[in-house]
Amino acid sequence: MHGAVSDKSDTKTESSAVPGDSSDTTRYDFMVVSNRLPVDRCAPGEPGDDGSGWRRSPGGLVTALAPMMTRTDGAWVGWHGAADETVEPFSHGGMDLVPVQLSSDDVELYYEGFSNATLWPLYHDVIAPPEFHRTWWDAYRTVNRRFADAVVRTADEGATVWVQDYQLQLVPRMLRQARPDLKIGFFNHIPFPPPEIFAQLPWRQAIIDGLLGADLVGFQRSSDAGNFMRSARRFLGASVKQQQVHVKDTEGDLTHIARAQAFPISIDVQHITELARKPEIIERARQIRQDLGNPKTILLGVDRLDYTKGIGHRLKAYEELLNEGHLKVGDATLIQVASPSRERVEQYRLLREEVEGTVGHINGTYDTIENTAVRYLHHSYPVEEMVALYLAADVMLVTALRDGMNLVAKEYVTARTNNDGALVLSEFAGAADQLKQALLMNPHDIDGLKDAVMRAVKMSPKESARRMRAMRKQILDHDVDHWSADFLNALNEKVIRDDS
Numbered sequence: 001m002h003g004a005v006s007d008k009s010d011t012k013t014e015s016s017a018v019p020g021d022s023s024d025t026t027r028y029d030f031m032v033v034s035n036r037l038p039v040d041r042c043a044p045g046e047p048g049d050d051g052s053g054w055r056r057s058p059g060g061l062v063t064a065l066a067p068m069m070t071r072t073d074g075a076w077v078g079w080h081g082a083a084d085e086t087v088e089p090f091s092h093g094g095m096d097l098v099p100v101q102l103s104s105d106d107v108e109l110y111y112e113g114f115s116n117a118t119l120w121p122l123y124h125d126v127i128a129p130p131e132f133h134r135t136w137w138d139a140y141r142t143v144n145r146r147f148a149d150a151v152v153r154t155a156d157e158g159a160t161v162w163v164q165d166y167q168l169q170l171v172p173r174m175l176r177q178a179r180p181d182l183k184i185g186f187f188n189h190i191p192f193p194p195p196e197i198f199a200q201l202p203w204r205q206a207i208i209d210g211l212l213g214a215d216l217v218g219f220q221r222s223s224d225a226g227n228f229m230r231s232a233r234r235f236l237g238a239s240v241k242q243q244q245v246h247v248k249d250t251e252g253d254l255t256h257i258a259r260a261q262a263f264p265i266s267i268d269v270q271h272i273t274e275l276a277r278k279p280e281i282i283e284r285a286r287q288i289r290q291d292l293g294n295p296k297t298i299l300l301g302v303d304r305l306d307y308t309k310g311i312g313h314r315l316k317a318y319e320e321l322l323n324e325g326h327l328k329v330g331d332a333t334l335i336q337v338a339s340p341s342r343e344r345v346e347q348y349r350l351l352r353e354e355v356e357g358t359v360g361h362i363n364g365t366y367d368t369i370e371n372t373a374v375r376y377l378h379h380s381y382p383v384e385e386m387v388a389l390y391l392a393a394d395v396m397l398v399t400a401l402r403d404g405m406n407l408v409a410k411e412y413v414t415a416r417t418n419n420d421g422a423l424v425l426s427e428f429a430g431a432a433d434q435l436k437q438a439l440l441m442n443p444h445d446i447d448g449l450k451d452a453v454m455r456a457v458k459m460s461p462k463e464s465a466r467r468m469r470a471m472r473k474q475i476l477d478h479d480v481d482h483w484s485a486d487f488l489n490a491l492n493e494k495v496i497r498d499d500s
């Protein structure tokens with residue numbers, strides 16, 4: 001795949017030749033660091049159970065990086081998902097995993113607090129009000145240090161380290177301080193806000209400084225990279241030229257150049273395509289349609305139950321279309337999959353009550369004995385069932401108010417191997433930069449959203465095929481392997497200093 005990292009087939013290096021540590025531990029030359037490890041616990045007999053007690057998490061990131069983990073001296077550092085539990089390093093599916101422990105206080109203050117009730121809403125256009133608490137910030141720093149220490153202890157001399165996402169923004173700087181020999185990349189999976197909003201964060205300088213510890217800071221959209229560079233200039237007085245930020249020490253001497261650039265993430269195209277062609281999945285899609293009474297149009301929403309996803313806006317538009325008679329129960333059904341997420345965070349609890357209240361109201365008003373207006377499913381499903389849903393749905397609704405990328409949009413398009421179906425896509429999702437032939441709309445504009453839904457419902461097969469073909473080509477040419485290869489190649493490129 002990549003060729004960006006040395007491709008050794010020998011066993012992991014046992015050495016003590018790493019600055020600052022003399023203990024005898026395994027050393028890695030490629031390390032990925034993310035809040036969560038790419039595995040979930042798995043009870044005996046559950047789907048995916050291989051007898052180890054763990055199964056690989058679904059998703060493109062692990063698919064893209066696992067081959068490199070297994071081919072190089074690679075390891076993944078992350079939390080294993082259980083508070084107050086110590087898990088020793090272990091291997092799973094050929095990947096070495098280095099667990100980081102979190103206490104229940106860490107989960108409350110660093111994960112639910114600073115990550116998901118400060119940074120998440122702040123970075124998503126303050127759709128929900130961010131909370132600023134000094135105790136949360138202290139925990140964020142402490143936990144970021146713990147992740148960095150796990151790398152410092154185990155990274156080989158000159159190793160490449162790739163840090164993922166907003167939970168770990170201080171790690172690049174911590175690594176550079178302790179281990180200037182490392183090549184450090186960071187990728188932000190969520191949006192980066194404009195400086196006018198980022199300005200609210202009491203610790204804005206420390207966050208920018210943390211990120212600037214990296215050699216390369218990747219974002220989903222070029223507007224995110226632009227926002228970051230404007231913040232670096234405004235809050236740290238950094239000199240920014242083109243995509244390069246000149247990073248200086250306290251004496252004002254240049255320490256390194258950090259580049260900021262867009263690398264839009266994608267999906268495992270091959271896997272989704274294979275599933276979409278499996279007879280049993282095609283049959284399951286047919287069964288889903290039949291169980292819903294074979295309506296003319298199935299509309300589908302698939303989201304984590306998160307206030308950034310615009311589920312309320314989608315339901316409002318749908319209800320108005322039913323109310324005005326543009327759509328009729330029996331002819332149309334909306335399937336809304338809302339997978340449980342961050343359930344101990346107040347805003348998520350409130351959202352669940354609101355969405356479930358609205359669904360109950362719509363169904364109470366418009367259901368008939370035979371047919372339902374909204375089939376609401378508060379579950380997570382395996383990827384096979386998701387692909388069957390994509391195949392069953394005539395119209396996919398992605399109405400995010402703000403979203404780093406939105407991989408559901410890319411999965412839907414990829415699954416439609418017959419080039420049929422229609423995608424209604426928010427212009428506030430990163431995917432809108434690549435999927436230009438979707439029906440793009442502003443979800444705050446309920447009339448515009450309704451128009452887009454009706455255009456999708458009535459779209460001719462010819463127009464569907466034209467749009468789908470173009471979008472499928474875009475995704476096929478840019479799958480998640482390309483994403484990781486592009487990032488790692490850029491990280492390993494020699495920086496040409498631009499002093500002009």
Ligand code: G6P
Nearest residue numbers: 035036116165166189190341342
């Ligand atoms: C988003 C974030 C990820 C996060 C995921 C699930 O996609 O970018 O970093 O892992 O949501 O959220 P959770 O809080 O359950 O890890």
